Amino acid sequence: MDRMISSLLPEALLVGQPEVDAQHEEIFVRIESLKALCVDSDALPLARFDDLLVLFAEHFATEERIARAAGLEFSQHARTHRANLQVIARALAEVRQGVRDVHSFLRYVEFWFERHIVQDDQPFAASLRPLAMKGEAPPPEAAGVG
Secondary structure (H helix, E strand, O other), rough: OOOEOOOOEEHHHOOOOOOHHHHHHHHHHHHHHHHHHHHOOOOOOOHHHHHHHHHHHHHHHHHHHHHHHHHOOHHHHHHHHHHHHHHHHHHHHHHOOOOOOOOOOOOOOOOOHHHHHHHHHHHHHHHHHHHHHHOOOOOOOOOOOO
């Protein structure tokens, strides 16, 4: 079994940036918490779902800050972030309207986030490592990481 930094983030999803990995973990914790709330209660905690969207936005802002500090071209990744937030917000609106099942929404968000980490965040983090080794990027602490 994969080594985990906690109960929800497997080693295969680590990116090697402590602040980003911690945020990934927090997002998975929030998703699991929402799953439990929806199973244990008839009331839909919509404010908690809004908090999840805020957490995604904060996470994306962190990555963009780290990229700027490292001097990386990040415009495509940032566009992906904006598009993803719009899709997730639209899906959440469908939950509110009764068009989408809350459990389907949570499965979708969890699957999408794992894919985003593998396809976008891991390559981004990998692009930071050579810069840090050459001394061309600020250390993680200077970029606000860790």
